[in-house]
Amino acid sequence: MDSSHSRHSRSRVRRLLMPLTAGVCAITLVGGCSGSGSDSVEPSSSPTGAAQGSASRATNDLQDDYQAVIKDVLPSVVQIDASDSLGSGIVYDGKGHIVTNAHVVGGEKSFKVSVATGGKVLSASLVSAYPEQDLAVIKLDKVPDGLKAAKFGDSEKVEVGQIVMAMGSPLGLSSSVTQGIVSALGRTVSESRSGGGTGATIGDMVQTSAAINPGNSGGALVNLNSEVIGIPTLAATDPQMGDSAxxxxGFAIPVSMVKTVADQIIRSGRVTDSGRAALNITGRTVVDDSYQPAGVALVSVTKGGAADKAGLRVGDIITKVGDAPVTTITSLSEALAGEKPGQKVEVTYTRGSTEKTAEVTLGEI
Structure with a gap:
């Protein structure tokens, strides 16, 4: 299953209605007559009536929770106009910093920002982008009164099954909200370069059933405690259906990585410690006699880098990292996404017709 980025081009706007719905499972209990043969049962003693009342209260409670979260968080979610595209962002602090996706800002340096609560369109400038993790920070040129920063959660407390909401501007429909659950954790997803994508391979992503559409990128994935737990970034596509959604x-960058990258950009103007492992090489995918991807050939090896220190050289073809087979550049990136700088891994490669292995102490992107 491939993943396409959620960047929205004005030329592809289509009308889409996305109502917020809450699913409720109502359980009906069937009870027999009790007592002295009476055929009538008081409504207050009916198990069915009790169940319906309980379900109704649960529905009202959940609806109240949804509305409270929307009221809390939506003012912190903005729409970003990046010249030829629209995306979303989250107010990161009271100084006017806004965190979003790198593919939302693209190559632009200045932006128009609209807040969900209305008011005049604000101008903003790029602080820095980090395409390797598809994150970026922009800053409002003038901070308006009452600007509300979002509350960011803890990735360690995110669990499968938690109810979440995605907030942003899908298809240019600002202040839109969809709901779902956390479907899975720890996904490694590679982003396409086509259509403005960064081509990044991102690890530890949060998979969600909340609808994510073009324009949602850079917005907020929020739990019922009004905490941002991720930034919606990718929506899966089905190749068997013509790459339709x-x-x-959908996939969101976890809040731990968002905070790590945003804090470094705000403090230093760039990412100084990526926390991402690398072999410190450039490579290309090679094919076998059947024209099937068969490994990654080293095109260049950084002097003093991880691969160089382990004895790898230009022309070697990497076929495995640890137990993970490597057939393409993407699969190599995915194999490294779960590792950390300084860790030791066994790399299997071929040199000429000979298969070799090397223990590599991983470097950093």
Whole structure:
């Protein structure tokens, strides 16, 4: 299953209605007559009536929770106009910093920002982008009164099954909200370069069933405590359906990585410690006699880098990292996404017709 980025081009706007719905499972209990043969039962003693009342209260409670979260968080979610595209962003602090996706800002340096609560359109400038993790920070040129920063959660407390809401501007429909659950954790997803994508391979992503559409990128994935737990970034596509969206399969960058990158950009103007492992090489995918991807050939090896220190050289073809097979550049990136700088891994490669292995102490991107 491939993943396409959620960047929205004005030329592809289509009308889409996305109502917020809450699913409720009502359980009806069937009870027999009790007592002295009476055929009538008081409504107050009916198990069915009690169940319906309980379900109704649960529905009202959940609806109240949804509305409270929307009221809390939506003022912190903005729409970003990046010249030829629209995306979303989250107010990061009271100084006017806004965190979003790198593919939302693209190559632009200045932006128009609209807040969900209305008011005049604000101008903003790029602080820095980090395409390797598809994150960026922009800053409002003038901070308006009452600007509200979002509350960011803890990735360690995110669990499968938690109810979440995605907030942003899908298809240019600002202040839109969809709901779903956390479907899975720890996904490694590679982003396409086509259509403005960064081509990044991102690890530890949050998979969600909340609808994510073009324009949602850079917005907020929020739990019922009004905490941002991720930034919606990718929506899965189904190659068997002409790469159309695969409903209910979206991915968000985890809040831990968002805070790590945003804090460094705000403090230093760039990412100084990526925390991402690398072999410190450039490579290309090679094919076998059947024209099938068969490994990654080293095109260049950084002097003093991880691969160089382990004895790898230009022309070697990497076929495995640890137990993970490597057939393409993307699969190599995915194999490294779960590792950390300084860790030791066994790299299997071929040199000429000979298969070799090397223990590599991983470097950093």
């Amino acid at each position: 695969a409903p209910g399969i």
